[in-house]
Amino acid sequence: MLEYKGYKLVETDCDIEKQIMDLIQNNNGSIFHEPKLNKIVSRKFNTDLYYLVDNQESIKYASVVHATKNGLGLKRYHFKPLGDIPYAGFIGDNIYDFKNFKVGFYEGISYVGFPYGIDCKANVRFGETSMVDLLLDEDYIFNNILHSKRRNMIRKAILNKIVIEKFYSIEGLEKLWPILEVLHKKLGYDDLDFDYYEAILSAYFNEHKAFVLIAKKDGEILSGIIVLGNMNYMHYYKGASKEGVINEGQGELLQWEAIREAKNLGSRFYDLCNLNKTRLPGIYKFKTGISDQIYKYPIYSYSSVMYKVINRLTQIK
Template identity: 25%
Template sequence: MAVPTKQAVPDIFFTPEWNEAYAAHEGGEFQQFEWKSELGHIIYPFIKRPVPMLEGWFDTITAFGQSGPVIIDAKEGQRRALVDEFDAAFQDFCEQQCIVSEYIRFSSWVKNAEDFFPLYGLDMRGIVMYIDLTVDDPFRFEFSSAARQQVRRALKNGVTLEYDFTGDTLDDFCRLYDLTADRNEFPDHYLFAPEMLKESFKHLEGKQFLLNAKYDGKTVSSALIVHHGDYMHYHLVANDPDYFRCAGNSLIMAEACRYGKELGFSQFHLGGASTEALYRFKRRFTKTEPLEILTGKRIRNSDMYGRLTELKRLQYGIENTGHFPLYRG
């Protein structure tokens, strides 16, 4: 299970650096399963977590973002056979490692679910939006007239931009992110320890930066942007609600597109749109059709899955019967 070369990995969420940086956020440790044969090459980065209630057993989840198993190379006409080989080998691995179940956030843009969907129960979990950076000028051809007007308003208001490639301004970002999280009632999964984000700049050196909008010397909007391969991501965003009128976030979006196009990225991903208001905001910046967010679930040890679920039901009750795995519901 050697780590593959960085060039082979299609997006940042598949890289060892990303998974090491975000493993603690998922409550486990980064591991990677790799399968190579004459039919091809598959990698699968995941976070291995201890299951509650019963020591010595584990489950897996993909790190924050979108990844899962992905074909790096396949012999022509043999993708299905390669996937079957991989699945048999990973089942053996799960038995050896006492892994009960796995949960995958597939990549909407790499589209790895197309190869692996027969193995997993798939759920559609919403949409993800992105800006096409291959057009001649994203500001002209992707942004709506309202978005362009917001950018011009920010410039007229005297908003300036600041790049931070080292994380020196992370305290400002975290301050704004706390305001944003409180205002929008973010679920726990979207709350990040400042220490973890600071450490991520060591893991992801050269692959992420903060883009800050400043007004009258004060940071009023900030975005943590990550990138690898063809893709750039609007990973986390934070705003001071007292300065919405400055339109700093719109200016950040325009500058990120300029930067991404200059560096040759093909897509700038804006994340999901879980509310109508968020959809309307992001839709201002792209005319490209959204992509589906697909998740996969798989029980690798049915007997233990049932035992853990029954233990949870008897000891604590199951609050969310739609959750997977059910013993975490």
């Protein structure tokens, strides 16, 4: 069983969910921490959903945990939603000591924390993302945060009559899905189907915590993005472009309109959601051209000795 200091793993109920939502609101949490989203993910990936909390009666510190168990009896605790959601971990920018984690004989941990940019008391790796501070004036963001090349591409898109359509309904996903599905097949994301994204977006459209932007020219859909978030962070969650189309700045214009919409909704940050300079240098350059304000997030993994042994023997076979 997972142990961390005196914390407890608890299943969700109405009281726990209310406390978690209050914690998210008051401690700079993300939609990726929310019980509603994690329930959808749990159903999709057949996980046991918990929150690791300090005090069940009055929660001050908490992390979402998805527990999985394979056919060999190996159990793993994932401190983020499974699938293509990039991070979660503990809510709030507190310092956590991962050396205090303990697991059972046949268990392991996979932790990907939120990009609060804090140090950790453990030997962990760090991932990166970039964000736009939405408290800044819109003109300042355009003229000082966006790289000059990205500004020029936005102007090019407008000059070339690229039109951005905004959707707070499943119609937006229906328009984007043919392009996104092609990308998913290339990446091997066959299990991330239309129904999964429909479930997520339908849960948040009416709350204005999710929207879809579609870039079109002369009636043809060129590309689109899905943005998901809350008052603390709006995340650039998904994006895809039609194969073979000319780059006329539609990608930059989509990001600019997403920033403007997130700001209009009153969110604090716009998160470009994950950077990988080594594996995806082109995307890294594009995203850091939107904002070069880098935030780090911790990545920690631990497995018991028996977990490693059994896992290795399985791979040898």
